[in-house]
Amino acid sequence: MYGAHPAYQTWAPPRKPAPSRLRPPAPAHPTAATLWAVLATALFAALLLSDGAGTNLLLVAVPATVAGAFAARAAGRRLRPWTLVWAIGGAALLAVPALSDAGWPAFLAIVAAIGLTGFALHGGRGWPSMLLGPVGLFDSVGTGMMWGWRGARQRAGGSQGRWGPVLRTVLIAAGLLVVFGALFAGADAAFADLIGSLVPDVSLDQAPWRLLCFLIGLFGALAVARTAAAPLRWDKMAFKPGPARGRLEWALPLIVLNLLFAAFNAIQLTVLFGGYDKVLSETGLTYAEYARQGFWQLLTATLLTLAVIGLALRWAPRAGAGDRRLVRAVLGTLCVLTLVVVASALRRMDLYVDAYGLTRLRISVTTMEIWLGVAILLIMAAGIWGARLLPRALAASAAGFVLVFGLIQPDAVIAAQNVERHERLGKIDVHYLEGLSADAVPALDRLPEPLRSCALRDIADRLRDDEDESWYATSLAEARARDILAEHAVTPPVSCGRPSREEQYDPDADPDLDTYDPYDPYAP
Incomplete structure (x- = not known):
């Protein structure tokens, strides 16, 4: 809750500071170590990503992470505990394609990993950082290209005498590997098979696709490094709370909604745990039809309840301790009743699966319903102990569910x-x-x-x-x-x-x- 009262921190982060610049000054030119890590990311992407998603995603992420670490260190940024949490979570999510063959949980894991990368690079703990952090990563694609180009030009102009020996060394090493590798492969079929499985196919017919992967790796690594050096300060955004409503105007609609939830839940507790025969005889529905009929409505009701809680907090009365107790009582009751709705929806899905079998859609929406229940529990905890960690907790729980969803296959x-x-x-x-x-x-x-x-x-x-x-x-x-x-x-x-x-x-x-x-x- 936003409020003028200094002790009133129920269900909301502290009041935001005065607005200031979101975009920090442009960082210094990237260091040589950062540029080499960016180039390594682009080469890994070109060689490894053209064959599909698997362990190669983790291999490409390693030099990109190193590029971000070098850029952050050069800019004077320190490694914070939550940055490490988001980074480890992103790496764990990228392990899902390496373990599972299914494309749909792997896609969710990759999207979630990009989101956690945005959190790790930008920092912040408020709602703006959690909602807009991943967007800021894409914002750095264009600026990162120009930043990297200026850094490369500066490095090239100051080290022209050192490029020759480095280039000769690389060419000699590559030539030795190619010549002797080809000889050994021709001498032993087992060694040839080993080399063939380890070395990527560099045939010309895949050149366009590899070039695209190279560019994706290059621009992506530059965006990571640029963001690590100078992230957008999302938490500097300020949001004005809505005008406080009177107690009666605010509480009466929610109390009526609580009574409706209570009546529905009373019937559910009777029906779902022992009163099926009477209900089915009166409605004319079969056991499976009754289970199927209500799940989607209950899922929608859960989502709408979260929206109602958010809007109610925006306009909640905030004059003193009595208002704080009223908000806790009304919204706490609504959260508890919503948990019963979540349990009812899950029970119906269990009956539905028992009648028809489990499918991808059913396991997906069941997982989502469980997470919504966890989100409601986190909101209730914020109402008791304060909402300082609520944005991070919700983001971490969502990423955790995506990770577990992928790992269980x-x-x-x-x-x-x-x-x-x-x-x-x-x-x-x-x-x-x-x-x-x-x-x-x-x-x-x-x-x-x-x-x-x-x-x-x-x-x-x-x-x-x-x-x-x-x-x-x-x-x-x-x-x-x-x-x-x-x-x-x-x-x-x-x-x-x-x-x-x-x-x-x-x-x-x-x-x-x-x-x-x-x-x-x-x-x-």
Whole structure:
């Protein structure tokens, strides 16, 4: 809460200082160490990124991080604990593509890693820094190019006599490696295979793509170094609190909303934990339809509640201790009731998954709903102990959920749940499972034939097409899947008998006996 009262810090950071310059003075020219680290990043990107995402992302991030560290040190910036936290979190997120084959959690992890990089480079602890930090990183792309160019020109003009020996040394070393490497490769086939797997393909047909990767690495590393040297000061932004409302005007709508939440939750506690038969008989819905019907509405209600809390804090009364107690009581009650809504939504999704099976959409929105519950708990903690760390806590929790989501390999969880459901109920949608990534192979390998071969045939074909990928673009899950498929070969039947969509879904049939879900855009 923003407020004039010095002790009133409930649910909000302290009042912002007077506005000042967001953009600091231009930093000095980059050092030689910074420029070499930038060049190394560009070369690593050109050689490693053209084959896909894997361990290569971490390899490219290392020299880019070194470039930022050199630039920050030259500018006199100190390493702070939260900077180290964001940097370690970003590196952990970039490990997800190296471990998992699925592209969608890897994409989320890469986006989150970019966000944490922005936090680490800019610093700050308030809402502006958490919301705009990643934007500032992209703001440095243009200025970083000019900054790097001026630094390169200055270094070249002052060290012309030293470039010749360095260039000759590099060329001699490269020539020796090429000549003797080619001789040894021709003398031993095993050594040739080792060299072929370790050395990137530098054929001319990939030159345009490698040039693009080189430029991305170059501009990205320059942006990182430029931001580390002179970050935007987002926390210098000042926000005026909204005009305080009277107690009755502010509290009455929220109290009415709390009563509505309480009535809904009372019914949910009765229905979700023992009163299904009566509700289903009165509504005419089946068990699965009832579970499916309300989840999306409850998810939307949770999101809207967070918006209501934010707006309520902006216009909350702030005259004294009585107002502070009123805000805590009303918004605290709303948060507690919202947690019951979150639990109800998760319970409905559990019933829904039990009836139809787990899919990518369902596990994604379930994870999001769980994080919303954690966010509400953090807001409640801020209402009790102060909101100084709330922006950082919310950002760290979101990044942590993305990291855990990638590390658990959701495709593997989906496959394991559906295989267990088949063992228990005898129902499974093989045609959905065959579209999963290699993460799902260990679980799908437990299916009996011919279901196993039907579920694995497309995955096996994709792995066979990608078997020439370099080691740095191959995930651990892909390597494990290839080992499993080599030990137990896929022997697909003549036909897996995929039914049409109309045959999969009969609107007049019992949804409990239907594996196709028309409300799931990921369904086949």
